[in-house]
């Protein structure tokens with residue numbers, strides 16, 4: 179898999195049973211999800227870990243706030 183930004187080779191990491199990809203050249207970070215094969219860009223490692231830790235996107239109310 180190559181970086182979608184700069185086409186360098188991505189490094190792969192296992193995160194809580196899923197897979198994340200990181201480009202050391204441009205800082206691109208993506209995670210793969212179960213029903214998709216394309217990596218999804220996320221905000222930061224911290225956000226990625228938080229998302230995995232909470233088991234998905236169920237805590238998005240903290241980010242969106244209003245309803």
Ligand SMILES: [Zn+2]
Pocket residue numbers: 181182183184185186201202203204205206
């Ligand atoms: Zn890159």
